[in-house]
Amino acid sequence: MAPLKSWLKVDSSSHFSLHNLPFGIISTTANPDRHPAVAIGDQVLDLSVFTAGNGFSALSIIQPHQAVFFRPTLNDFAALGRPMHRVVREYLQSVLLEDSPFHGVLKENSSLRHNSILSQKDCHMHMPMQITDYTDFYAGLHHAYNVGVLFRGPQNALQPNYKHLPVGYHGRAGSVVVSGTPIRRPNGQILTDPAVKEPTLSACRKLDMELELGCFVCKPSKMGDPVRIDDAADHLFGIVLMNDWSARDIQAWEYVPLGPFNSKNFGTTISPWVVLMDALEPFASTGLHNDMETLPYLDEKGKKTHFDINLSVNLNTESGSSSTICKTTATNLLFSFPQMLAHHTVGGCPFNVGDLLGSGTISGESKSQKGCLLEQSENGKISITLEDGQERIFLEDGDTITIGGVCGGEQGSLVGFGECSGKILPAIQLET
Incomplete structure (x- = not known):
């Protein structure tokens, strides 16, 4: 698309072009x-x-x-x-x-x-919105497969329900924070020796980040009334970058049988600028092909409701080095935000203005496209070498994670999101 030119001085490489206006x-x-x-x-x-x-x-x-x-x-x-x-x-x-x-x-x-x-x-x-409810989904197909392989092997990597519906869990709205807010390493129950099923109260030793998108709701729905898939897009306001910080060792012990709890509720970071859905329309995509036929209430009939957003993750250490540890694209999502909303409401769950939907971790197929350290390190089996020679398996105190995202490749018409950044602070010392 031909770049729009402003009377204001706007660098052609800016992610906040006149095509954007977040x-x-x-x-x-x-x-x-x-x-x-x-x-x-x-x-x-x-x-x-x-x-x-x-x-x-x-x-x-x-x-x-x-x-x-x-x-x-x-x-x-x-x-x-x-x-x-x-x-x-x-x-x-x-x-x-x-x-x-x-x-x-x-x-x-x-x-x-x-x-x-x-x-x-x-x-x-x-914070751009007052968030009353927050649900995080698991729509990144490659992420779900990679994690499934780690814990169940390639034959059973995806659960039987995975391609039929957008899997999700209810997050904690009160711990969603704006970019730049430090994140405290959480304490929780972990198994220091998997052979001994007795937990220890400890600071998280497997602190992770998750590359995600968040989408805000602008139109409420009534309790008991499902939102039709054809109407779901009208309920969406705009998209932000999101990092759903995760304590993998706490998660491993607590998630059976009801899923994530303290391993996810200590912090979720979002970028401050909301890119409106209309600004993203020129970059609409069909996303990943689902080889499973969905039920009619989730059938988008080929509509382009995903977006071609180029995403990146940088890890900055306390010593000042910066390493790009992931580059991928939002087209690696199996389900779209309209599908997430339609599924979330199919049983009659109501929505309010400002509710937040998370996409789940977005990963590609190659190692450089994996959107969390759990995948990159294969749950701690291999280390990641940073630009200055330091190594990481999971995040250390003082590390800063910065997620970036932009649509388009033509100078002067880029539509970007700014930064979603957070620095890890040491855990609180608890009395034992």
């Missing part, structure tokens, strides 16, 4: 209250200042709802629905366009332009 929540020294903004290049358009300065004067449809741009989260804006998201984003694109039909809105040397266009480095980022 929404987030910022605060500044001048305005310490949390409020919405959109990212453009290395700058932001402060939507509270823009709105207060009558920036939406040429968009009559949003004017009765302008209070949403003074809220501390994006929930109220999200609740306006996808048609409104589309209109607002397209209007802001037009205002920022080089040959803008709305030159008078942010005219050169105006106080509104001066006060509403800010440098990203002068903004503090916050």
Whole structure:
């Protein structure tokens, strides 16, 4: 697609091109209250200042709802629905366009332009949404197969239900944090000697990361009412990068028979900018082929509801070295977010605005595409050599994991997500 050019200076390599305009929540020294903004290049358009300065004067449809741009989260804006998201984003694109039909809105040397266009480095980022519920799925086919091989062998790697439905578990909404928030190594019960079935209370010794995407819900559903697969996309607001931190040794002991608990609830990191579904439409894909015919309530009839997002994971050590430990793509998901929502609601489970769906770990087929250290180290059997010669099996205190993601390859029209980053802090010393 031909790049859109803004009158603002935007580097052609920026992931926040005019084709993107992701929404987030910022605060500044001048305005310490949390409020919405959109990212453009290395700058932001402060939507509270823009709105207060009558920036939406040429968009009559949003004017009765302008209070949403003074809220501390994006929930109220999200609740306006996808048609409104589309209109607002397209209007802001037009205002920022080089040959803008709305030159008078942010005219050169105006106080509104001066006060509403800010440098990203002068903004503090916050959680974009208030999350009431969070469900993490297991839709990465290669990840599920690789982990299954480790624990059950190649003949029984995938459970019989895997290709029939999006497997998931309910996560902990209260421990979802924005990028840059440190993550404390958890304590929990682990088996130090697998031959002796007596656990020890210990700091996690197999701390892992998981490369994922998260998707926010913008349209609620009533308890008892399933969301039809044909309607599910209308319930989705936008996508963020996500790291569902995992304590593999705690998980190994606790997950039978009800699945993950303390091994997953201590921290989940998301990127601060929400890339709207409409910004991702040019990169729509069919995802992985499912050789199992799904039941009709999950049948998307060939619709492109996955997205070709190039993903990467960097591990930065306390000593300052940086190593790219994974590169893969979001097309390695077997089930889409609309399918996850349709399945989640088929029994009547209600959804609220701001609920979060996680994709599950996204891995490709090769070692360099594996989205967690459990896979890369084969559960501790082999080590990973970093750029400076250090080795890792699982994460050490002081390590920082940074996930990145971007759509497109043409300079000037990239649609990216920013960073999803977290540093590991030592575990709390418990009395024994």
